[in-house]
Amino acid sequence: MNLSNKKALVYDLGLFTENALRLLRDCASVKYFVPWADAFPEPFKAKIGEGLDGMERVGNFEEHLDEADFIFVPDTLCAGLVEWLKKHEYPVAGAGAAEKLELDRWHGRMRQKENGLPVQETHRVKGVTALHKFIGENKNYFIKIDLFRGIEESFKHIDEHQTEWTVDRIAYKLGPYKEDVVFICEELLEGVEPGIDAITWEGELIFPAACGYEGKGSGVIERVYRTQADLPEAVKWINEGLAPEFKKHKTRFFYSAEFKIGKDRTPYLIDPTIRLAAPGVAAIQTELFENYAEVIYGMATAEKVAPIISHKYAAALALESQEARETWVNVGFPKELRRWLKLRMAVRKGEDYYCVPGFESVGTVIGFGDTVREAVDLVKARAQQVKGKRLTMDEAGLDVLADEINKGKQYGINF
Numbered sequence: 001m002n003l004s005n006k007k008a009l010v011y012d013l014g015l016f017t018e019n020a021l022r023l024l025r026d027c028a029s030v031k032y033f034v035p036w037a038d039a040f041p042e043p044f045k046a047k048i049g050e051g052l053d054g055m056e057r058v059g060n061f062e063e064h065l066d067e068a069d070f071i072f073v074p075d076t077l078c079a080g081l082v083e084w085l086k087k088h089e090y091p092v093a094g095a096g097a098a099e100k101l102e103l104d105r106w107h108g109r110m111r112q113k114e115n116g117l118p119v120q121e122t123h124r125v126k127g128v129t130a131l132h133k134f135i136g137e138n139k140n141y142f143i144k145i146d147l148f149r150g151i152e153e154s155f156k157h158i159d160e161h162q163t164e165w166t167v168d169r170i171a172y173k174l175g176p177y178k179e180d181v182v183f184i185c186e187e188l189l190e191g192v193e194p195g196i197d198a199i200t201w202e203g204e205l206i207f208p209a210a211c212g213y214e215g216k217g218s219g220v221i222e223r224v225y226r227t228q229a230d231l232p233e234a235v236k237w238i239n240e241g242l243a244p245e246f247k248k249h250k251t252r253f254f255y256s257a258e259f260k261i262g263k264d265r266t267p268y269l270i271d272p273t274i275r276l277a278a279p280g281v282a283a284i285q286t287e288l289f290e291n292y293a294e295v296i297y298g299m300a301t302a303e304k305v306a307p308i309i310s311h312k313y314a315a316a317l318a319l320e321s322q323e324a325r326e327t328w329v330n331v332g333f334p335k336e337l338r339r340w341l342k343l344r345m346a347v348r349k350g351e352d353y354y355c356v357p358g359f360e361s362v363g364t365v366i367g368f369g370d371t372v373r374e375a376v377d378l379v380k381a382r383a384q385q386v387k388g389k390r391l392t393m394d395e396a397g398l399d400v401l402a403d404e405i406n407k408g409k410q411y412g413i414n415f
Contacts, residue, residue: 001294001305003027008293009068011061011081014048014356015278016074018342021055022286023072026293031068033061044356051348053338065090070300074282076102076275093299095274098251101242102274105146105184112269117241120260120268121187127179128171134185135163142270145170146182156188186270191262192408193270196235197222197281199295200255201304203247205239208309210288211413212281213404214258218397219317219364219379220280221372221405223415224288224309232413234259234267242272252299256281265412280316283342283364288314311368315375315398317383319362321355323390329355329362332387340366340382355388362388372402372415 008030010020017032024030032055036046050057058064065071073082073094082094101108106124113119123141125131131143135157143163144154152170157163171178198209211232212222225231231239238257246255256277259267276282286292289307298305321329331353333341343363345356355362365386367378376398383393405415 001291001297003293003297006069006297007031007067008070008072009033009061009064010072010074011078012049012073013075013077014045014345015359016276016282017049017052017344017346019074019276019282019286020049020072021052023293023296024053024055030055031058031064032056033058033064035061044358047347048345048356049347052346053348070297072296072300074276091300093253093296095253095255096249096251098246098249098253098255099274101245101272103147105144106182108272109184111245112241115241115244117238118266118268120189120270123185125183125185127181128167128174129179131167131183131185132164134183135167136160138185140188141185142188144184144186146184148181151181157185189260189262189268189270191260191411192404192413193258193260194232194235194404194408194413195256195258195271195277196238197254197256197277197285198239199253199299199307200239200243200246201252202250203243205243206304206306208307210281210314211235211415212314213401213408214280215394215397215401217318217320218394219315219401220284221376221398221401222281222284222288222314223372224312224314230414234261234265234412238267238269241269252302254282254285261408261411261413263411279318279342279344279361279364280366284314284316284366286342287339287366288368311375312370313372313375314366314368315372315379316364316366317379317393317395317398318364319383319386319388320360320392321362321388321390322360323388324355324357324362325360327357329388329391331355331362331391334385337365337382337385341386342366362391365393372405376402 003026008023014034020032032049071092076099082096085092141157199206210222214220256273258271261267291308365383369375
């Protein structure tokens with residue numbers, strides 16, 4: 001497939017700049033848009049992607065629609081846009097209506113049950129008063145907020161003493177809406193936490209696919225599976241449980257699904273991700289898929305294109321800086337490392353790369369290999385070459401994931 005004369009248009013919320021940029025390697029042009037309008041705009045979201053290695057940052061999405069050969073919408077909370085584009089016969093790659101499986105956690109649990117997947121004990125709790133009561137009567141749960149994850153990331157509840165201040169903080173942030181928000185409380189399960197990272201084509205799993213382990217704030221280790229027969233049985237089970245939803249919504253897009261599995265080898269779905277999975281998996285896919293742009297163009301134009309992958313293992317190491325929450329952070333690295341460093345919320349000014357203020361996640365360093373150790377060692381060596389103010393990385397976290405891989409093998413997750 002030759003895309004050298006194709007024009008891409010990307011609608012992003014700011015986190016998948018590098019995935020948009022990757023299209024430029026094969027396409028004639030890439031125009032990149034992030035919504036930035038506000039009553040009192042600041043030059044932050046309006047700048048994401050500006051000057052970035054030949055990609056064109058645009059300030060208006062709609063005026064470029066009709067000149068684009070295909071449209072890429074990598075993130076969630078964009079279902080209305082994606083479905084509208086489909087309805088009006090624009091070639092678009094995006095999750096669309098299936099994103100409800102991720103954003104409405106209770107809906108996702110009900111579909112999980114209907115489709116024959118095992119379901120852990122789960123409670124739907126509305127309002128902080130009811131949540132205070134719940135944490136006082138129950139121990140050992142994982143508490144998640146429906147939709148508005150910017151209020152508080154999911155957190156473990158061990159006992160009331162440890163959790164009550166977190167609930168008070170949430171109540172303070174929500175103000176008069178504190179009794180309206182919905183919390184999903186799931187029992188804490190023993191075992192390891194692998195996940196499938198793949199492409200669904202209206203319910204059909206496209207191969208090669210991947211399965212891996214992610215450490216929050218540390219990174220990811222992935223293995224490539226080339227056929228259905230290669231997949232762990234638990235991964236097949238999870239995919240088969242989600243397939244009816246993808247078929248119903250005619251979803252042709254990336255998805256990830258983390259699950260918990262222990263000694264009984266029963267997989268419990270915990271977090272479906274109906275979009276690009278960030279930061280590690282999405283970064284890996286840009287280079288692991290040698291035909292990345294062709295795969296996305298195929299999603300948009302209803303032409304099934306399987307990823308071309310040469311490696312068996314991939315690793316990603318997350319780079320974070322607390323400085324980036326409030327100020328611009330300059331990220332320095334050798335030129336030969338550029339392909340393997342995937343920045344988030346980034347701009348380029350002259351010869352320098354910066355991350356836009358607002359998010360501590362600065363980027364991800366990736367590497368591939370024929371063994372887990374080869375991929376991990378390579379990514380650690382590359383990450384040491386990246387410099388930035390208060391830049392941190394959890395190299396030991398990748399070693400913890402390697403231990404998880406070995407545990408997972410005992411539970412049927414061949415790796």
